[in-house]
Amino acid sequence: MEGKGNPLLSKEIKAAGGKIYHLSIGEEDLSRLYPGMIRYTLRLDSGGITLALFRTNSYEYSPTVPLNAEKVIRGKAAEWERALMKDPGGFLASVEMPREGVSPVGDVEALIIQGSPRADGNCGIFAGWAADEAANIRKKARVVYLDDLSIHPCIGCYQCYNTGTCTFDDDMTDLIRALRSASLLVICTPVYTNTVPGGLKIFIDRCQAYHAEKNLFTGGGEKKGLLLSVAGRKGTANFTCVKGVVISFMRNLGIRYTGEVLLDGMDNVRDVRTLPGIQGKIGGLVRDAFKR
Ligand SMILES: Cc1cc2nc3c(=O)[nH]c(=O)nc-3n(C[C@H](O)[C@H](O)[C@H](O)COP(=O)(O)O)c2cc1C
Numbered sequence: 435m436e437g438k439g440n441p442l443l444s445k446e447i448k449a450a451g452g453k454i455y456h457l458s459i460g461e462e463d464l465s466r467l468y469p470g471m472i473r474y475t476l477r478l479d480s481g482g483i484t485l486a487l488f489r490t491n492s493y494e495y496s497p498t499v500p501l502n503a504e505k506v507i508r509g510k511a512a513e514w515e516r517a518l519m520k521d522p523g524g525f526l527a528s529v530e531m532p533r534e535g536v537s538p539v540g541d542v543e544a545l546i547i548q549g550s551p552r553a554d555g556n557c558g559i560f561a562g563w564a565a566d567e568a569a570n571i572r573k574k575a576r577v578v579y580l581d582d583l584s585i586h587p588c589i590g591c592y593q594c595y596n597t598g599t600c601t602f603d604d605d606m607t608d609l610i611r612a613l614r615s616a617s618l619l620v621i622c623t624p625v626y627t628n629t630v631p632g633g634l635k636i637f638i639d640r641c642q643a644y645h646a647e648k649n650l651f652t653g654g655g656e657k658k659g660l661l662l663s664v665a666g667r668k669g670t671a672n673f674t675c676v677k678g679v680v681i682s683f684m685r686n687l688g689i690r691y692t693g694e695v696l697l698d699g700m701d702n703v704r705d706v707r708t709l710p711g712i713q714g715k716i717g718g719l720v721r722d723a724f725k726r
Contacts, residue, residue: 442504442508450522455480455522457476457478460475462475471493472491473489474490474491474504474506475488486514487531490507493595494591494593537614537652540616542615543575543616546578549631549633556664556706557662561579561620561662563712564662567720571720576612585604606640606643614652618657619689620660623663625664625675630676630680638679638683656688663694663697664698664700667701668699
């Protein structure tokens with residue numbers, strides 16, 4: 435897990451009381467995820483059991499911070515060594531072991547995100563149609579109205595690449611649990627100022643923690659993704675940015691984009707239910723997504 439090369443540090447420590455501990459720093463190159471990303475893991479073992487663990491990665495340190503990950507991990511190792519020499523019992527009682535990658539999985543097969551702040555608008559109708567089709571084929575679906583939830587925006591702390599979880603524990607925790615289990619993700623969104631509404635963008639950015647978890651800890655199964663979108667103005671160009679955002683979001687999470695329904699000119703049409711064939715088209719996309 436912590437890199438195949440030589441460790442940055444590997445040291446036996448004879449603590450106060452005579453017990454022997456092993457302190458090590460491993461270095462992992464995570465440039466497969468982000469250019470130049472390095473993650474360091476400081477580990478304290480005794481008798482083959484890990485007693486304390488601390489991680490940091492190079493993306494945590496913004497340009498104006500006079501620190502870097504290697505400096506921090508070496509500083510932490512020195513701090514641990516001093517504490518062990520002085521009072522091993524007190525030190526070990528004070529360290530928290532981070533959770534590593536074993537996360538609860540929901541029981542949802544289709545996660546349907548309704549990203550419009552208008553609960554009773556066209557995206558709400560799309561979400562209902564997708565859920566109805568999932569029920570028809572006996573797939574457990576959950577429709578989530580993002581506007582009903584409390585989700586803090588991502589703060590770019592990159593801690594999720596150390597722990598696999600977000601530093602915020604809010605309504606997003608439950609959505610990530612649902613995403614873990616779902617094999618289909620449906621994004622329903624209106625076009626707002628050429629892109630997705632703010633609430634949906636917050637959800638998308640917070641899925642970064644799932645990206646970290648999936649790539650560094652749990653792997654995650656195969657998923658498919660659909661985009662159902664409406665624009666007030668006429669012309670398919672109105673969806674350029676929404677498609678870009680949603681496709682890059684899904685690609686980042688390894689979700690295969692398998693279909694879309696994009697309806698423009700909705701300021702004139704007003705109600706998607708007046709357009710023939712749309713419900714059937716959405717139903718077909720949901721059905722196909724569950725075929726092998
Ligand atoms: C704040 C805001 C920004 C919008 N920006 C655009 C836009 O850039 N392009 C467009 O075609 N429609 C835009 N619309 C219109 C919505 O896409 C349209 O009303 C849509 O049908 C709403 O979907 P809903 O019924 O699911 O809420 C905007 C609407 C709002 C409220």
